[in-house]
Amino acid sequence: MIEYPMWIGGASVRTSDARAVRIPFDGSVAGTIFEAGREQVEAAIAAAVAAGPTMRALSRHERSTILYKAHKLLGERLELMAQAVSSESGKPIREARVEVDRGLCTLLFSAEEANRLHGEEVPMDAHPGGKGKTGLLIREPVGVIAAITPFNFPLNLSLHKIGPALAGGNTIVHKPASTTPMSALILAQIFADAGLPPGALNVITGPGGVIGDLLCFDPRVAMITFTGSPEVGQRIRSLAGMKRVTLELGSNSAVILEADADLDKAIPKCVAGSFAHSGQVCISLQRIFAHESIRDQVATRMAEITAKLRIGHPLEDSTEVSSLITENEAKRIESWIGEATAGGAKLIAGGERTGATVSPAILTDVDPTASLCAREAFGPVVALNSYKTLDEAIGMVNASDYGLQAGMYTRDIEKAFRAARECHVGGFHINEIPAFRVDQMPYGGVKLSGSGREGPRYAVEEMTELKLITW
Helix, strand or coil: CCEECEEECCEEECCCCEEEEECCCCCCEEEEEECCCHHHHHHHHHHHHHHHHHHHHCCHHHHHHHHHHHHHHHHHCHHHHHHHHHHHHCCCHHHHHHHHHHHHHHHHHHHHHHHHCCCEEECHHHCHHHCCCCEEEEEEECCEEEEECCCCCCCHHHHHHHHHHHHCCCEEEEECCCCCCHHHHHHHHHHHHCCCCCCCEEECCCCHHHHHHHHHHCCCEEEEEEECCHHHHHHHHHHHCCCEEEEECCCCEEEEECCCCCHHHHHHHHHHHHHHHHHCCCCCEEEEEEECCCHHHHHHHHHHHHHCCCECCCCCCCCCECCCCCHHHHHHHHHHHHHHHHCCCEEEECCCEECCEECCEEEECCCCCCHHHHCCCCCCEEEEEEECCHHHHHHHHHCCCEECEEEEECCCHHHHHHHHHHCCCCEEEECECCCCCCCCCCECCEECCEECCECHHHHHHHCEEEEEEEC
16 A cells, blocks of 8 residues: 655655545545644645745746756656546546646646746836836745645646746645545655755645635735635635635536537537546536537437446546546435436436446436536536527526536637627637637636636736836
């Protein structure tokens, strides 16, 4: 049984409170971690504070070099990291390898942003009182950043916080999800091997409520960046006071399929976007609105493709769908399917539960007020409803408390851009599903989907302070 101790101040830390990390599919043990208490949280924050002057003193080139070295080392340990991600999260190994590849891109973009970090000249003499003055706007690190990350992309979503934070010269206390801490601890060792100063990155593991509250209240923490549920995000914002906060809080993403959509491209994408990682993706496709003239065709073809998906152990190369993160989550999805069918929806594919695994489910004619439409499912289930007019479809997309991403398939460019303008979301994709993301793009949402943007360039801006110097 492999041990994964915490990483604080450049050293491994164990406590008397050890806990097994289990593969969600079958409950077998993947490794052992150690849970932090107040003492370890205090030590991690103190280490980050102590490392602050060293990180601030590093040149852009030196920060970039560390990130480039971490990129190289992660590439050399790709399979080790993919095995860890797959084991702890239950993600099929083929998807875990893709996540590591994406993590490499995120590190690379962060290394490049470290060198691009710059300010600008402020035109002081544009004002009569500024004659003879020169203004310079520079960016400085905010200080200690608390990064709280989720289970579904335990490596890449961590790197979306850690990479830009280091590029901006900050120090970090990282709290990974309780169910998926192993990849974060492997990553800490990679950064140490890349030459990151001790204390610049600290990883503490344990219960989110206790650790999160301590990080929120500590005055030495300058910023909190969180990805997770709206309930926890709202609590963090309420506790954080004057701290800077960025929140990515999930969605129930929708796609519109117009009558002229290229279904040969759209339907396979819709299946993949609905059921990748058993739907446990923030921008997983949860609601499909198909024009009434093509709704039945979409339903039939999606059900045919979905029935062929192979369910199995996450570490098997042939597995396409594995378990949810816990059996309780699978039971919740099962109950939401039951609620929808009791309200008149038709289950046309999947929906059977075995332990923590639910077979990919498609439902049609789902009441918009049912949990499957109104809330974030975070499971292998998608609702397929029809519409008559584009205005009706746009209204359906917007009839949600969330607004992360949406998509539309059509050959009519005027309709596409009208929908893009009128859908109230953070990102809109034409002839693509809402689950589309490349790691350099600005990523974030509106309404209950959060505030702030990720993507290395945009995250660095969130993680640095503007300072004006005049002379």
